[in-house]
Each structure stands twice: as structure tokens, then as C-alpha cells.
Amino acid sequence: MKRNLLWALLALLLLSACAAGREPEEPSGPPLITIGLSQIGAESDWRVANSESMKEAFTEENGYRLLFDDARQMQENQITAVRKFIQQRVDYIVLMPISETGWEGVLQEARNAGIPVILADRMVDAELEGLYAAHIGSDFRAEGELAVRWMEERYQDAEGPVNIIHIQGTYGSTAQLGRTAALEAAVERNGNWNLLAQLDGDFTQAKTYEVMRDCLDNLPVGQGIDIVYCENDNEAFGAIQALEERGYVLGEDGVAVISFDATRNGLRSCMEGKIALVVECDPLLGPLAARVIQGMERGEPPEEHYYAQERIFTPDMLTEELIQAREY
Ligand code: AHR
Numbered sequence: 001m002k003r004n005l006l007w008a009l010l011a012l013l014l015l016s017a018c019a020a021g022r023e024p025e026e027p028s029g030p031p032l033i034t035i036g037l038s039q040i041g042a043e044s045d046w047r048v049a050n051s052e053s054m055k056e057a058f059t060e061e062n063g064y065r066l067l068f069d070d071a072r073q074m075q076e077n078q079i080t081a082v083r084k085f086i087q088q089r090v091d092y093i094v095l096m097p098i099s100e101t102g103w104e105g106v107l108q109e110a111r112n113a114g115i116p117v118i119l120a121d122r123m124v125d126a127e128l129e130g131l132y133a134a135h136i137g138s139d140f141r142a143e144g145e146l147a148v149r150w151m152e153e154r155y156q157d158a159e160g161p162v163n164i165i166h167i168q169g170t171y172g173s174t175a176q177l178g179r180t181a182a183l184e185a186a187v188e189r190n191g192n193w194n195l196l197a198q199l200d201g202d203f204t205q206a207k208t209y210e211v212m213r214d215c216l217d218n219l220p221v222g223q224g225i226d227i228v229y230c231e232n233d234n235e236a237f238g239a240i241q242a243l244e245e246r247g248y249v250l251g252e253d254g255v256a257v258i259s260f261d262a263t264r265n266g267l268r269s270c271m272e273g274k275i276a277l278v279v280e281c282d283p284l285l286g287p288l289a290a291r292v293i294q295g296m297e298r299g300e301p302p303e304e305h306y307y308a309q310e311r312i313f314t315p316d317m318l319t320e321e322l323i324q325a326r327e328y
Contacts, residue, residue, distance in 0.1 A: 032065040033293065036085025037094040040121075041073040043170075043203045044234045045263040049328035050121060050283035054094065057286030064290075073170075075102055082106045086113045092293055095132075096121045099172035107131035118292060118302075120285050122174035134302035136288050138310060140175045143279045144182025146312050147258050150277050151227060152186065154256070161194040162226045165215065167201040167208050167239060169231035175203075175281075179231045179260060196225065201235040208238030216246050229258045233266030233278070240274050250274045251315075262313055264326045271318035282308035283328055 035058050039051050051068070058066040067090065071077035075098050085093050086109055093115055097103060103124045108131060110117050116133040123135055155162045166183060169176035187193045197215050201208035208230065219225075225248065230236040236259035240250065248255050256276035259266055261283075269275045285308075292302050 030063065032060060033063055033092065033297070034065045034067065034088075034090040035092050035094055035293070036067045036069070036082070036088065036090035038069050038071060038078045038081040038085070038096065040071055040078070040096050040098045042070065043073060044232055044261070045265060045328070046232060046234075046261045046281060046283045047203075049263070050096070050285060052328075053284040053286035054120075054289065055286070057290040062290065071098070073098065075099060079103075079106050082110065082117075086110055086115060089113070090115060092296075093117045094120050094289055097124050097174075098122070098170065100125050100174055100177065101172060104128055104131070116296065118289055120289055121283075129304070133296065134292055134304060134306065136285055136292060136306040137308065138175075138281050139307045140178025140281075141182055142178075142307075143260055143281060143310060144179040146279045146310075147179070147229070147260070147277060148182050148186035150312060150314075151229075151256075151258070152190065154276075155190075155193075155226070158192060158226075161192050162190070163194050163196050163224055164227045164229060165196050165212070165225060165239075166198045167212065167228065167230045167235045168198060169201065169203040169235070171200065173203075175260075176231060183229055196223070201230065201238065203232050203234060205234040205238040205241075208235040209241050210238075212239045212242035213245070216242055216248075225255050227256045227258060231260055232281075233259050233261040233263045233269075233275075235259070236266065236269065236275055240269065251276065262326075263328055264323055267313060267318055267323045267326060270313055270315055271320075271323065273315050276314065278313045280310040280312065282310060 037054055042048055058064040069081035082093060093110055095117055100123060107128060111131055119132050119135040121137045168180055187195055199211040199215055228239050230239050236257050240257060251273035258277050259275050260279045260281050262278045262280040266278050270278050288306055296302055
């Protein structure tokens with residue numbers, strides 16, 4: 001808003017200089033909007049696509065100066081980055097919070113400095129409402145519900161126990177909390193669903209491979225596994241590697257691996273029958289973040305949440321063309 005006024009003032013000065021017969025000094029364009037962006041890290045293919053989408057949206061040609069900080073998976077690094085953005089007096093802060101707790105102090109500081117914060121991807125504690133201008137991202141509980149509904153249908157006639165291994169994402173993150181809550185509620189209501197193990201995969205392929213390998217090596221001999229519920233594609237890749245190395249059969253007649261994200265590689269694994277179900281999670285949030293900021297520049301109050309529309313994929317839905325056309 002302030003920037004628009006400044007720009008109008010400059011144009012006015014230019015006109016009066018012309019009228020006075022002086023050689024006008026040409027303004028080079030409206031001032032850039034400075035965005036301080038705190039990204040979690042690069043733990044997954046999804047995250048890399050998310051960073052790319054932000055960088056493509058907040059370019060100088062589009063009218064922005066982007067200060068991008070990669071926190072390398074540490075909340076303290078994110079808090080330090082946000083404090084630095086406040087000192088630098090950026091116009092907006094875009095924050096992807098690694099977990100939901102621990103943000104009150106720094107969000108209050110941004111508020112005191114009059115810098116609007118847009119949360120992207122994940123959320124912060126519900127009681128911090130009012131300390132951020134808007135949130136754009138996924139409804140992770142709804143994603144989890146899509147997965148468990150598919151599982152309930154597929155195993156509705158199962159006579160014996162349905163044995164599940166659950167690989168969780170980064171503890172305390174909105175993505176983990178929502179996807180875990182959906183599974184745990186489904187385990188509660190389906191008497192024959194049996195949670196064999198809950199493991200911390202931290203949304204990475206390497207960690208999941210390790211925890212899955214150890215888990216499989218310690219299962220009682222002959223223990224059947226029906227489902228491995230992974231909270232993202234990279235976890236699914238790590239779990240698949242561990243399962244295949246130990247001779248497990250995947251797919252229709254074997255272990256059903258469930259995943260979230262629907263990256264190109266995730267969809268390819270699904271088309272090959274290694275992943276039974278992928279729930280989409282849209283990382284391409286840059287254009288929407290820019291639209292929200294443009295609206296705020298025009299003085300339009302943003303909505304509190306903007307949720308992406310997401311769907312599921314099973315092997316029969318996939319073709320090479322569809323995978324190639326995928327943007328991430
Ligand atoms: O918060 C979104 C999740 O974080 C994605 O599912 C995952 O891949 C990422 O690391």
C-alpha cells in the first residue's frame with residue numbers, strides 16, 4: 001500500500017519536472033517488495049520443489065527481492081533467520097515452520113515490528129492465531145483421511161489381523177500430526193488393524209531405510225506385514241529398499257506401501273506397483289503466496305487459510321505421459 005503511494009508520488013514529481021521544462025530523472029520502476037523466506041531445509045523431493053516454486057514466484061521481474069534462508073532442519077536456525085529479517089526490515093516474512101510449537105516469541109517480535117508473516121506449508125500452534133497474517137498449504141488431516149479410507153475399503157473383508165508398520169514424519173510438524181492422527185483414529189475404529197511398529201523416518205529416505213531395516217530384522221520369524229504407511233514419498237523409497245532387500249513382495253499380492261506427496265518419482269514407483277497408494281500434497285505454493293501478498297499490497301485482508309485441492313493415485317490411474325507432465 002505504502003509502496004503504491006510512493007510510486008504515485010514519484011510519477012507526480014516526474015510530471016511536474018516535465019511541465020517545468022527540466023530533463024526528468026526517470027524512476028526505474030516501482031520499488032521491489034522484499035520477502036524474507038525461512039525454509040526448513042531440503043529433506044525431501046517435495047521440499048526441493050517447494051523451494052523452487054517460491055524462488056520462481058519471488059523474482060525481480062515479478063517485483064520482489066527474495067532473501068532465502070535454508071534452516072538445515074533446525075528450528076533455532078529458522079528463529080535466527082526470522083529475527084534477521086526483522087532487523088533488515090523486510091516487507092513480508094514467509095515462514096515454513098518445521099514444527100508447530102516454539103514460535104510465539106519470534107512471531108510477536110515480527111508483529112511488533114509491523115511485518116506481516118505468511119505461514120506456508122505447515123502451521124503453528126492454534127493459539128498463535130493473530131500472530132500471522134495467513135496460512136497457505138495442505139490440510140494434512142484430510143490427506144490422512146484419504147489414505148485410511150482407501151485402506152478401509154481394501155481391507156474391509158480381511159478375516160485376520162491387518163498388520164501395519166507406520167513410518168512417521170518429523171515429530172510435531174503439522175504434516176506428521178495430521179497424517180498420524182488419521183491413521184491412529186482408523187486403528188481405533190478397526191478392531192482387526194494391528195499397529196506392529198511406529199518409527200521415526202523424519203521425512204527422509206536415509207533415516208527410513210535404517211529404521212525400517214532394523215525393524216524388519218527384529219520382527220518375529222514369519223510375521224506378516226500388510227501395510228507400510230509412510231508419511232511421504234522419500235520415506236516410502238527407504239522402506240521399499242529395506243523390504244525388497246529382505247525379499248518381501250510388494251503390491252497387489254504383497255505389502256501395500258502407502259505414501260504422501262505424489263512427486264514424479266513417487267508416482268513412478270506407484271505405476272511400477274511398488275507403492276499401492278499415493279496421496280497428493282502440493283508443494284507448488286509460490287504463485288499462491290505471491291497472490292496473497294499482492295492482495296495485501298492492494299489493502300485486501302487475506303483469508304486465514306488457503307488449502308490446496310488434493311487427490312489420490314493408484315497404479316491403474318497412472319501413465320508415463322501423466323508422470324512426465326507432472327511439475328515436481
Ligand atoms: O510439510 C510437507 C511435508 O514435508 C511433505 O509431505 C514432505 O515431503 C516434506 O518434507
